[in-house]
Amino acid sequence: MLELKKVGLSLEEKPILKNLNIKFDDGKRYVVLGNNGTGKSTIANLIMGVEKYKPQVGGVYLDGKDITSLGVYERANLGITIAFQESVRFEGITTFDYLTLGGKIKASYEDAKWALKSAGLNAEYLKRRIDDSLSGGERKRIELASMLMLKMRYVILDEPDSGIDMMSLDTISRIINILNSSGTTVITITHREEIAKNSDYAYLICSGTVLKEGAPADIASYYKRTCDNCGHPNEIIESVERL
Numbered sequence: 331m332l333e334l335k336k337v338g339l340s341l342e343e344k345p346i347l348k349n350l351n352i353k354f355d356d357g358k359r360y361v362v363l364g365n366n367g368t369g370k371s372t373i374a375n376l377i378m379g380v381e382k383y384k385p386q387v388g389g390v391y392l393d394g395k396d397i398t399s400l401g402v403y404e405r406a407n408l409g410i411t412i413a414f415q416e417s418v419r420f421e422g423i424t425t426f427d428y429l430t431l432g433g434k435i436k437a438s439y440e441d442a443k444w445a446l447k448s449a450g451l452n453a454e455y456l457k458r459r460i461d462d463s464l465s466g467g468e469r470k471r472i473e474l475a476s477m478l479m480l481k482m483r484y485v486i487l488d489e490p491d492s493g494i495d496m497m498s499l500d501t502i503s504r505i506i507n508i509l510n511s512s513g514t515t516v517i518t519i520t521h522r523e524e525i526a527k528n529s530d531y532a533y534l535i536c537s538g539t540v541l542k543e544g545a546p547a548d549i550a551s552y553y554k555r556t557c558d559n560c561g562h563p564n565e566i567i568e569s570v571e572r573l
């Protein structure tokens with residue numbers, strides 16, 4: 331189980347997260363839903379252990395053990411990985427090398443082909459180099475395919491549909507479900523309530539803390555009714571204190 335306990339985090343002296351409590355049980359599909367600017371990517375970076383996003387208050391716990399001080403590499407070794415909102419650039423290497431971590435993952439051409447296909451790309455991409463000739467959407471799909479290859483315990487997908495064409499909802503759901511069926515706990519971060527529906531449990535984030543949590547259908551409909559019309563998603567903390 332992965333837990334964020336009473337997390338408080340400021341960036342450049344601005345409070346971004348406050349009294350954030352989130353639990354991820356093993357083997358489930360979670361969604362972290364919220365408007366833009368409410369702190370979702372900050373939560374993703376914090377779970378992954380990105381240096382700038384270490385909490386000043388509270389901590390991150392894996393199976394009850396405090397892992398707050400661990401960095402990205404150490405957390406990856408514990409089975410946590412992320413597809414960042416902005417696709418990471420691996421200039422020049424082939425898609426096949428990227429998907430197999432340059433041979434570190436023992437996987438066949440067929441495995442890589444299957445992962446790409448699941449992300450909506452054909453086998454021709456395996457030989458393509460990851461460079462500016464690929465569109466943002468193609469890069470994103472390759473990155474999502476790599477999530478299928480890694481076989482990690484926890485996968486965080488931060489706005490997995492960002493940069494991909496509108497037809498992508500099915501692809502995103504397929505990837506989440508394949509990961510989940512192989513035992514991975516999937517944490518999908520999104521501002522789209524349609525994506526929230528394809529999960530087992532949802533957290534609604536407002537102003538850097540959990541506003542509501544529970545059944546995805548309930549959270550999604552509350553979000554649609556309430557948060558769609560919220561004109562001040564960036565008023566971090568103050569607005570939550572008034573709730």
Ligand SMILES: Nc1ncnc2c1ncn2[C@@H]1O[C@H](COP(=O)(O)OP(=O)(O)O)[C@@H](O)[C@H]1O
Binds near residue numbers: 341365367371373382
């Ligand atoms: N590295 C940073 N330095 C300063 N402020 C940041 C940084 N990263 C994010 N923020 C601020 O934190 C708030 C939440 O951002 P973010 O977590 O990206 O929201 P979301 O992913 O929900 O859109 C925003 O006000 C943003 O400007």
Ligand SMILES: [Mg+2]
Binds near residue numbers: 370371372488489
């Ligand atoms: Mg974000």
